[in-house]
Amino acid sequence: MSTDDFALGYEWQEENTALLEAGSYPYMDLMATHEAPKEVDYGDGFSIRNQSSRPSCRGHSLAAVARMCARIKAGGPIDLDQDGTPGERMQDDFSPNWCWVRSQVHGGTVGANRGATMQGGVKVGLDDGICREVVYPYSAPHSTRLSEAMAQDAARFKFGRYSTLRSEQQVHDWLASGQGPCEWGTMWPFQWIGGCLADAAPKGRGGHATAIRGYWTGQRVAQAVPSVARWVQNEPYVYVCENSHSEQAQWRGLYFVTRRGMEATLRDRATHLIGWSDLSYPFFRKVDWSKAKIA
Numbered sequence: 439m440s441t442d443d444f445a446l447g448y449e450w451q452e453e454n455t456a457l458l459e460a461g462s463y464p465y466m467d468l469m470a471t472h473e474a475p476k477e478v479d480y481g482d483g484f485s486i487r488n489q490s491s492r493p494s495c496r497g498h499s500l501a502a503v504a505r506m507c508a509r510i511k512a513g514g515p516i517d518l519d520q521d522g523t524p525g526e527r528m529q530d531d532f533s534p535n536w537c538w539v540r541s542q543v544h545g546g547t548v549g550a551n552r553g554a555t556m557q558g559g560v561k562v563g564l565d566d567g568i569c570r571e572v573v574y575p576y577s578a579p580h581s582t583r584l585s586e587a588m589a590q591d592a593a594r595f596k597f598g599r600y601s602t603l604r605s606e607q608q609v610h611d612w613l614a615s616g617q618g619p620c621e622w623g624t625m626w627p628f629q630w631i632g633g634c635l636a637d638a639a640p641k642g643r644g645g646h647a648t649a650i651r652g653y654w655t656g657q658r659v660a661q662a663v664p665s666v667a668r669w670v671q672n673e674p675y676v677y678v679c680e681n682s683h684s685e686q687a688q689w690r691g692l693y694f695v696t697r698r699g700m701e702a703t704l705r706d707r708a709t710h711l712i713g714w715s716d717l718s719y720p721f722f723r724k725v726d727w728s729k730a731k732i733a
Contacts, residue, residue: 440693442499447493447538447553448623448645450708452545458557459712461564463599465608466720474614477658480506481619481651481680487534488684492580495647496554497538498682499621502649503714504532504568506619508595510725511716518570528572534682536574536592538580540566550580553645556623556710560600563714567592578716598718604703610675612713613652616723620650622711624703624716628695632665634688635676636695639702649680650711655665663689670696 459528459714484505508516515524524530537559542548545558546712561566574584597618603609609620626646629634656673659666670676677695685691695703717723 445489445491445493445495446626446644446646447489447495448626448647449545449547449553449555450623450625450645452547453555453623453710454545454557454616455710458560458712459602461560461600462484462602462712463720465601465603465612467611468581468615468720468722469611472615472722474610475725477654477675478613478652478725478727479654479678480613481649481678484680486680486685486687487576487682489534489682492538493551494534494538494555495539495682496556496559496623497534497536498561499538499647499649500541500559501532501534501568502651502680502682503619503621504563504595504597506649506651507597507714507716508532510618512618519572523647523655528575529570531571532568532595533571533574533576533577535578535580536569536584536588537562539580539584543582548582554647556621556647556712563597563600565596567594567596572705597714598716599720600712600714603713604704606704608699609650609677609700609704609711609713610653610697615720616725617713617717617720618715619652620711620713622649622650622703622709623647624709625706628693628699630688630693632663633668634693635666635669636693636699636703637669638699639706643720645708648682648693650695651676651678651680653677659694663694666694670694673697
């Protein structure tokens with residue numbers, strides 16, 4: 439089976455764009471007086487999850503950006519259960535199941551064989567919060583009958599805000615200014631170059647939500663993935679995105695998007711991209727990206 443034949447789950451036809459825009463914090467340009475870091479990676483060191491046959495990508499992308507925001511907020515490895523041992527696989531990770539089901543509830547797409555919307559997910563991130571994997575593991579069946587214990591656990595972590603982003607420059611500046619990672623819902627798959635590079639808008643068969651964890655220099659991408667070197671080696675930066683089809687998909691579970699590919703995809707009517715932040719108000723946050731810690 440091709441890695442592009444896995445279940446997806448972004449229901450772009452059901453997206454409530456008006457509500458998504460209504461909750462968006464106005465975008466602010468924070469980079470006018472700052473120099474952008476050469477590389478940014480909010481997700482460095484995290485393992486790539488596998489949604490398998492469930493159409494739960496919206497849950498996985500939301501859980502992924504929550505992990506990234508929690509770590510940048512903590513300034514180091516996350517210890518969600520506060521037991522003094524950070525990085526435990528179940529106790530210190532967020533639940534894609536919770537994110538998937540609650541996104542469905544808020545977006546009106548409930549069902550074990552249904553996906554979810556971006557708008558439904560922002561209600562989860564801002565209002566419900568996100569519970570831990572140990573509380574609602576991915577091995578558990580789909581159910582909207584979620585316990586009070588799950589809700590109480592979820593209330594401990596909520597995002598500060600989100601903003602809808604409409605241009606490649608806005609996406610770059612959001613990531614570069616230390617606000618947090620991004621996620622987007624797009625058509626899937628992309629027209630892959632070398633199996634993992636997108637240089638144009640996708641012409642896929644369904645909708646898929648994934649996380650945008652940062653950007654690397656074109657030279658670094660070229661060295662890591664020789665099959666795409668000729669397309670990226672002279673690029674100042676290339677976006678790094680995290681899939682939810684295991685580390686066997688694309689390149690070690692990641693895929694890359696050029697600036698041109700990002701701009702083209704943002705023009706597609708099925709695409710909705712949001713930047714997430716643990717910060718309730720926007721300001722430039724200096725980060726030591728060599729350690730992914732706040733400097």
